[in-house]
Amino acid sequence: MQTRVLTGITTTGTPHLGNYVGAIRPAILASQRADVDAFYFMADYHALIKSDDPARIERSRLEIAATWLAGGLDPQRVTFYRQSDIPEIPELTWFLTCVTSKGLLNRAHAYKAAIDKNVEAGEDADAGVTAGLYMYPVLMAADILAFNANKVPVGRDQIQHIEMARDIAQRFNHIYGGDFFVLPEVVIEEQVATLPGLDGRKMSKSYDNTIPLFAGGAKHLRETIMRIVTDSRLPGEAKDPDSSSLFTIFRAFASEAETDAFRKALEDGIGWGEAKQVLYERIEADVAPMRERYDELIAKPQVIEEILQDGARKARATAAPLIATLRDAIGLRSGAALVQSGNQAKPAQKQGKLPRLVSFRDGDGSFRFRLFSADGEELLLSRSFADPKSAGVTQKRLKSLGAAAAVWQVRQGGMALEVDGEHIGDTPEYGDEPARDEALARLREALDQLAAQE
Numbered sequence: 001m002q003t004r005v006l007t008g009i010t011t012t013g014t015p016h017l018g019n020y021v022g023a024i025r026p027a028i029l030a031s032q033r034a035d036v037d038a039f040y041f042m043a044d045y046h047a048l049i050k051s052d053d054p055a056r057i058e059r060s061r062l063e064i065a066a067t068w069l070a071g072g073l074d075p076q077r078v079t080f081y082r083q084s085d086i087p088e089i090p091e092l093t094w095f096l097t098c099v100t101s102k103g104l105l106n107r108a109h110a111y112k113a114a115i116d117k118n119v120e121a122g123e124d125a126d127a128g129v130t131a132g133l134y135m136y137p138v139l140m141a142a143d144i145l146a147f148n149a150n151k152v153p154v155g156r157d158q159i160q161h162i163e164m165a166r167d168i169a170q171r172f173n174h175i176y177g178g179d180f181f182v183l184p185e186v187v188i189e190e191q192v193a194t195l196p197g198l199d200g201r202k203m204s205k206s207y208d209n210t211i212p213l214f215a216g217g218a219k220h221l222r223e224t225i226m227r228i229v230t231d232s233r234l235p236g237e238a239k240d241p242d243s244s245s246l247f248t249i250f251r252a253f254a255s256e257a258e259t260d261a262f263r264k265a266l267e268d269g270i271g272w273g274e275a276k277q278v279l280y281e282r283i284e285a286d287v288a289p290m291r292e293r294y295d296e297l298i299a300k301p302q303v304i305e306e307i308l309q310d311g312a313r314k315a316r317a318t319a320a321p322l323i324a325t326l327r328d329a330i331g332l333r334s335g336a337a338l339v340q341s342g343n344q345a346k347p348a349q350k351q352g353k354l355p356r357l358v359s360f361r362d363g364d365g366s367f368r369f370r371l372f373s374a375d376g377e378e379l380l381l382s383r384s385f386a387d388p389k390s391a392g393v394t395q396k397r398l399k400s401l402g403a404a405a406a407v408w409q410v411r412q413g414g415m416a417l418e419v420d421g422e423h424i425g426d427t428p429e430y431g432d433e434p435a436r437d438e439a440l441a442r443l444r445e446a447l448d449q450l451a452a453q454e
């Protein structure tokens with residue numbers, strides 16, 4: 001069973017060593033695992049929110065595509081594409097926009113930061129804030145949900161966006177009464193190194209302290225490494241590896257044995273100039289073969305273009321059937337079949353207000369479901385099931401159970417449900433006993449409503 005892993009790369013900059021170590025390299029490694037079905041794409045619609053410089057966007061798209069391919073991404077194995085080549089994404093963005101509450105978007109960190117900055121400066125709160133910035137999280141949700149991704153590896157600053165994608169997915173599933181979307185899980189790679197930049201702060205374009213990955217070639221790489229700030233200890237004086245950026249960067253490229261040797265050299269008093277040369281040579285050993293492929297690719301943009309168009313075809317083959325299902329569900333069914341067969345349209349079934357069971361795939365690959373009340377309140381979260389069949393059997397049992405046959409165990413703030421002596425799931429935590437009793441009443445009602453339907 002494969003996990004679908006999806007991530008986007010905003011195409012505004014030129015990749016640096018920090019991007020390589022922190023995002024590109026781990027993503028390429030993950031894509032080589034047999035249990036991973038990777039979708040990696042260039043978020044060039046998102047780039048428009050940050051930059052209105054066409055040349056920069058175009059250049060960055062090309063450089064980023066070439067970088068990932070040069071880094072070893074296998075486009076046969078991974079679905080690698082540009083967001084703007086997938087018309088299903090903006091289409092889904094609109095469907096999601098119509099179920100997303102404005103209040104949710106008001107709470108987005110990036111939007112709030114822009115507003116706060118304006119207010120602080122005594123400007124109109126919305127000065128210079130585009131609707132694109134405001135809608136950023138919905139577009140991102142569409143990126144993820146169009147492919148029903150299970151896992152989304154991102155930096156910490158993106159966690160809220162994944163949470164919003166889950167909220168939006170859940171709301172859509174609830175309103176239209178189906179398991180249309182898998183709820184995506186955020187993945188934060190804890191063990192991946194964050195590289196320090198030239199000045200010792202986190203390497204970042206916004207601090208202007210980056211070491212380029214390919215740009216400028218080996219010569220420029222060496223020159224930039226020589227500019228890394230060190231303390232003023234002289235050759236012969238012992239250096240402290242653990243407070244040295246040189247050492248941190250070295251370690252991100254080297255084996256354990258090489259790292260130990262470099263540590264010892266620093267402690268033995270190697271001069272900073274010489275240490276920088278060692279660092280440069282270690283990085284260059286990894287980067288040189290990639291740079292060669294990169295230069296070849298950049299010189300042949302048509303090769304990159306073909307790869308990306310192929311990727312777009314693969315991506316659309318996944319997204320298009322889902323969008324067709326969504327269209328049916330929301331009342332935008334295609335009329336083509338009607339015209340062909342001359343059939344009458346079946347009137348859409350009125351969505352009665354009833355409790356619902358919603359299945360989803362958990363982050364660990366197991367299967368679960370939730371019980372929602374008629375007004376959409378979450379009443380119960382099932383335990384994990386190893387396969388969809390056993391989750392389905394339990395759901396069926398629950399549907400015909402009725403309140404009288406349910407056994408509740410009180411646990412801390414919540415309750416556990418047992419059926420035929422088996423633990424089925426748990427309620428959310430409730431603040432106090434009266435709240436829990438009320439929840440129990442709603443649960444009984446929901447179970448009876450379900451049973452009455454069967």
Ligand code: TRP
Nearest residue numbers: 007008009010043046140143152
């Ligand atoms: N917003 C992400 C970033 O700036 C890029 C991105 C766009 C993305 N769409 C995505 C990441 C979907 C993961 C999934 O890093």
